[in-house]
């Protein structure tokens with residue numbers, strides 16, 4: 243009987259996709275997916291250290307697993323992701339029942355561990371070989387790992403790893419390493435295969451996708467012939483993100499192309515024009531602003547002023563009037579006074595985002611902001627977060643109400659999680675829509691009349 247694995251994932255899309263690769267490595271080694279921790283032979287916790295809260299959740303989950311290990315000493319436990327990279331073998335001291343620790347750049351090392359595991363497990367149950375794999379591994383960016391995907395309509399595709407921006411509050415450059423772009427041919431081969439497997443939507447993943455290609459060192463200039471669907475034409479060329487989007491747009495069968503995350507400083511006029519020109523590139527962009535105060539943006543080392551950021555928003559909206567824009571906001575950054583905070587509130591009122599991800603500033607090990615003066619107390623940070631969320635909730639709901647009566651094109655993703663008789667899907671602008679219909683519609687684009695706006699979704703009816 244094949245052994246079973248279970249993956250517990252914390253954090254962002256990058257981590258969700260990394261977990262698909264971890265699942266791919268286990269499946270490729272003959273493991274089946276467990277229903278949960280109870281029937282697993284191996285448990286992997288894929289961690290996120292972007293905020294204190296995510297870290298605390300991880301420690302309590304790992305603490306919970308001790309009981310399962312005591313009950314079954316043959317159970318194997320591995321810790322992956324950004325906390326693994328940050329804490330390393332130090333985790334063994336606090337959690338001696340952990341067997342393997344590997345970083346975001348070392349998912350490929352699972353193959354060796356799984357292989358060793360089957361050897362170890364047949365010998366003695368409590369043979370303690372605690373291993374870490376945390377090397378800075380540039381090769382990781384070019385290794386095409388097996389992927390066990392969650393969905394059947396939409397797929398994540400990594401185009402780059404790491405980040406060079408060193409925003410003063412962020413751990414990513416320390417845990418995921420410096421920026422590396424995947425080879426064009428690898429990306430095109432993966433996307434062509436996904437389309438052939440029936441996937442209709444691709445989301446390109448990277449910490450800062452707008453700087454894709456910056457470190458690709460091929461010299462031959464891009465030249466047209468991209469032969470439709472074939473791989474021969476896709477040589478590794480010196481290419482930027484806009485060119486990559488144009489190449490992906492040529493792949494037969496794809497209906498939608500999305501990407502996340504963009505850095506405002508690297509959002510070019512060329513990219514805005516490319517989004518405008520290519521019908522399958524969705525009219526939605528996630529463009530983190532973080533704060534409306536130039537003083538705080540400078541302390542964050544974001545590399546732009548609010549005026550410069552707003553000019554990019556205006557350029558996007560003049561090119562695509564219906565584009566949906568979402569963002570990230572940090573409240574309570576060290577030194578943020580009431581005036582700075584009011585500038586962030588004004589930014590929300592002025593830009594009217596379709597949605598935001600807002601968080602309190604959280605001290606992160608190794609980041610520059612830890613050493614900044616005037617750290618705020620939790621009460622102030624929480625109050626400001628609540629005010630931001632309240633304001634944005636009004637804006638989001640009003641924008642959703644404006645869609646009532648409209649007919650929107652929706653890519654059907656599958657059964658609704660909230661209502662089993664309904665289907666769910668998303669508009670090009672990334673709005674979630676629920677409506678009645680049969681599962682035969684999965685993977686198709688349907689026109690839906692919006693009947694009712696909700697806070698975070700829309701209800702509608704399919705127009706034949």
Ligand code: SF4
Nearest residue numbers: 405408409412414449
């Ligand atoms: S751009 Fe800044 S916030 Fe985003 S991953 Fe890079 S360092 Fe972190």
